[in-house]
């Protein structure tokens with residue numbers, strides 16, 4: 001199918017883009033990698049009057065470290081996360097997770113910020129953002145605000161971004177030295193959206209878990225952190241006992257919807273199993289890292 | 296796809312019922328409802344414009360109240376279509392008298408067709424989000440009304 005008629009704008013500066021968004025509001029849509037928007041346009045599920053293409057804005061193409069944060073501009077393709085060794089050093093969970101996003105062709109075009117703004121509940125990068133405590137930088141003509149990842153995702157395909165706001169940058173805190181991270185998912189085919197995905201991080205110290213992060217995708221309307229499951233990992237001095245308690249907690253708390261691809265019960269089962277696997281992997285990595293080796 | 300949930304509305308049951316029984320009040324709380332025109336007893340023509348991020352559509356459809364048992368039970372049937380596909384839904388609301396407040400048990404069965412089926416895994420989550428907005432709006436109206 002062909003998209004409906006729309007007006008196409010490709011500003012060369014952020015200011016011009018913000019001006020267009022301010023003028024057209026909900027009638028406008030930002031076009032980044034187009035990997036989600038173009039299919040929606042072609043199916044006529046999306047009918048914006050104006051498409052604001054940000055691909056000409058060079059000022060949004062940066063991936064830099066600043067005071068312990070990895071800053072990812074809105075034009076950075078997902079592929080860059082896997083290509084740059086520095087990303088693995090700073091935010092290893094991004095490197096781990098991004099290879100599950102679609103296929104290389106999609107990651108060559110799809111942007112990091114586009115995936116966050118699109119807010120598919122089964123997408124990988126939003127779960128990473130929630131797990132590590134990323135901050136999303138929204139810009140509009142009236143100013144800049146930073147939104148914590150956990151407040152950014154408000155529903156399926158729905159975020160805290162206002163229609164006149166551009167997600168200009170995503171900021172990911174760099175990992176601490178004694179942390180290990182892991183990301184695993186189950187999907188029907190490699191490259192499909194996850195039936196369930198789990199992001200785990202643990203900090204090792206004195207032979208046990210001192211701190212933990214657990215976030216889930218595909219297990220509810222938005223990616224979620226499960227603090228109760230994280231606490232279970234820290235409370236138990238025995239790793240396997242902690243893992244059992246955390247998995248049970250995930251199964252108890254998460255309420256994924258069932259659909260054609262997987263029932264709710266199967267998704268909860270996956271959440272529990274993946275909790276165990278990611279935590280074990282993250283733990284091994286945390287111990288190697290704290291021993292000085294590269295995880 | 297079946298979805299269900301419970302809500303608490305902060306007003307006695309007879310007031311909640313009165314509000315639900317007023318189609319225009321109902322329409323004003325339904326996310327995206329742009330027009331609701333009566334076409335017969337308990338039958339309406341509706342224009343609904345729903346926008347979930349990039350996915351936006353204007354749906355024209357019919358809304359029928361299929362059951363009305365004051366002040367306890369209320370059932371509606373909605374059918375709509377747009378260029379992108381169709382939606383069919385049945386919803387049931389049950390009101391429980393809890394004195395100063397009212398418990399609502401709701402359930403819905405949603406069917407989609409056309410291009411919309413591509414998003415079917417997200418429909419329950421979206422329906423629940425819209426239902427949440429609907430009940431929040433009702434609750435606000437009830438509280439304003441009592442102030």
Ligand SMILES: Cc1cc2nc3c(=O)[nH]c(=O)nc-3n(C[C@H](O)[C@H](O)[C@H](O)COP(=O)(O)OP(=O)(O)OC[C@H]3O[C@@H](n4cnc5c(N)ncnc54)[C@H](O)[C@@H]3O)c2cc1C
Nearest residue numbers: 030032033034035036037102110111114115117123167349
């Ligand atoms: C076959 C296929 C398989 C895929 N599999 C996966 C998968 O397994 N996991 C996964 O996570 N994704 C998957 N995707 C989606 C892919 O990751 C998309 O690239 C991503 O979701 C959107 O990024 P984009 O840059 O392409 O955004 P676009 O498609 O350009 O935009 C998507 C939406 O976000 C908005 N938007 C984009 N950038 C901004 C911004 N900076 N500010 C405000 N709004 C913005 C747009 O207006 C639009 O509403 C798949 C896509 C395809 C085609």
